[in-house]
Amino acid sequence: MTGQDEPRDLAALVVPQAGCLERAEDPWEPYRLLDPAGALVGAVAAFLRDLQASGRPETTLRAYAIALLRWHRFLWAAGVPWDQATRAEARDFSRWIQITVKPGRAGGPGDAAGAVAARAGVPNPVTGKAPPGGGYAPATVAHSESVLRGFYDFHLEAGTGPIVNPFPLARGRRGRAHAHHNPMEPHRGERSGRYRPRLARRAPHHIPEEKFNELFAALGSHRDRALVAFWVSTGARASELLGATCRDADPGQQLIAVIRKGTRHLQQLPASPDAFVWLRLYQAQLHGLVPAGPDDPLWWTLRRPFRQLSYHAAYRMFTRASDTLGANWSLHDLRHLAAYRMSRDPAMPLADVQWVLGHAQLSTTQLYLSAPAGEVITSVLAHHARMAAAKERPPGEEPPPGLRYRPESLEALFGRPRHDHP
Template identity: 40%
Template sequence: MMQSDVDGEGGGRSVAELVVVRSGAVRSTGAADLPWVVIDGAGVAIEPVSEFLRELLACGNGASSCRSYGYDLLRWFRFLAAVEVPWDRAQRDEVRDFVLWLRTSDNPARVRTRPDAPSPGSINARTGKPSLSAGYAPATINHALSVVAAFYAFHVRTGKGPIVSPVPPQSRRGGRVHAHHNPTEPFRLHKRGSYRQKQPDLPPRAVPDDVLDDTFSRLECNRDRAMFSMFLSSGARASELLGMSVGDACPGEGRIYVATKGLGGMKQACPAAPEAFTWLALYLGELAGEGHRPEPDEPLWWTRRNPLRPLTYTAVRAVLRRINDSIGANITLHDLRHTLGLRLIADPQVTLVDVQQVLRHRQVTTTGRYLRPRVDEVIARVHEHYPRPRPRPRPLAGWTYDEQDLSDVFGVD
């Protein structure tokens, strides 16, 4: 049983025995000034969260960011309700116990009820990628801490919350400390902020070619073939590709336009393979044959069953889940983006800056992660090394040790 070790208010709280009720929800409003709200167990919007989300939107963040922040704050308010502490009375003890609760609790989004579901963290034989663990990932905990810190920082500024934020600040030596680093001096290691978790630096992982072939062979319609081919050849993220309109596909130019993450809906061009446009033409022809001709400003991807409606991420993920179950794999849509990045890096005719432009990374250092050698390639090269004959050291010839030098060093008479 894990217990809080720090004495004080909440110091004797048993996190292991804490029951956090999954009450409340994050709901869409359809309003431009507040697209998402967090409601409590009584179905009432939590006004301090709504004020913070309005501020977030006004600062240039998108609706998807508001939704993501809303879920983190919903989790925080559920925890506060379980420990019976008002949001404006929370102390550092509550933040510490919140982190401990996240570290020791199962993530409901990762619950698998099928009897044949892989055990959490097990390595998939076909892709070499581990299955998701049962708990909250370190990145999820760190993101939740950052959101809660921003929430309290906003209310400290407005004077409607506590005088001091309960979340410990990030280390001042972190952030952009290397922006003006002297290249002749070594980099210094920096301490993580309190309660921030260690995050593994995982390299991008490509989907093996045989798994890709099996995946495409099990796609049941031209819509899915066009979509997955565009995922693999454009490097677009799931939300970007699913947010395309008909006019965003330009076969004559060999490109598509997607609303890039973090740019407030601004669209950027991405390349797409000719076969992707071929499947797209077949898919649009089928739509027209069924009497549905979407206008250039209407969504590009639609469901196959009536009543027709725009395709959602949940539906696409369900398609991929069925394929994974049938071929024994565990690939995700984002794995296709990694696959394209690694393929481009391996092409000597494509520069690192070209890959940065295709993947639309703000910093080239992010693209540089794709330069790291793939684990399976390194293991293959090492296995090729094992049977090679070991080189024997050359005998030294042409000179000998001086007897007087040996006597001086070792004290031999």
């Protein structure tokens, strides 16, 4: 173990892919973290059981376990037991995860130059989205810090870990609390982690309407068209829709029920008529080939042996259709498109959009009110064109309607004109 004043040579540190995360066919313990010798890591198992007791879904357990596996691999390479880790290890891990190259990417472990080069990818010419980099994304780094801080908080309370959390909160500032807080934004309940990177707040990406039509035409089956039509009309997450059963689809009421990712509540969502048309065509195609009872899955693979369609299979389906257009859209972009369509409809209240998307905070839904960069650029260029046309207009010529002041604006500035003068 290294002290606070003894820097660890992270450039020479090799973190092998030791240990593994095992998917267990056990509802009481769906994921198990194994050490290099194949033994269960008990500290992680206890933490995952606590998460399961608090109602976290299996997808959350898996994400937390992956972050803990990454941390344990670092500790195994450094030769430090998990319950003897200090802030020096937490600090070095936070530096390492932000610079190192992900396993299986170009370069090698600790190849900082390769990670920087891979992060500086050229945006896709169709979507404008940068490709996945060779290093860990800032969101992954931030999520990892939150998981590890929670992991050590759990063992600190249980008395089974270090007496000091290796991942501390950010240092407090002197002066009045929240002195510079924007009153239009909600207060945060606690300080963020000291080793947590700041994330840029960006407008969500979505697929432009004309490109969506091309993408929909590139889909290869009625099932795929039904899936995409439901995703883009309900705003449901990909995993939520894929978990639907036959009883969840109600064509008569034009509703489909999904289990929400966060709350685990069953919620009915309105869908477009086209989505149910494609669903009926897909069901007619598989009639008699797959079970169709009320509790049977709604979505199946199209080849024998028929199995319930998994998220990864649906992701590959959508990626193939996206690749035909030279794009790099993801399934989540369909949810963003649904949110953008609804939020831009002046007749639909924002609170209704929040309910459909299942957002806990209205501020999350308000992100979709921001126009994408492409639309902003088009609007600003049109503004410059109007200004140039105004400069070239001959003297005395009336300006076009778009460049005139509105009468109500003039009245607000100068008052209503009087007509009683002689």
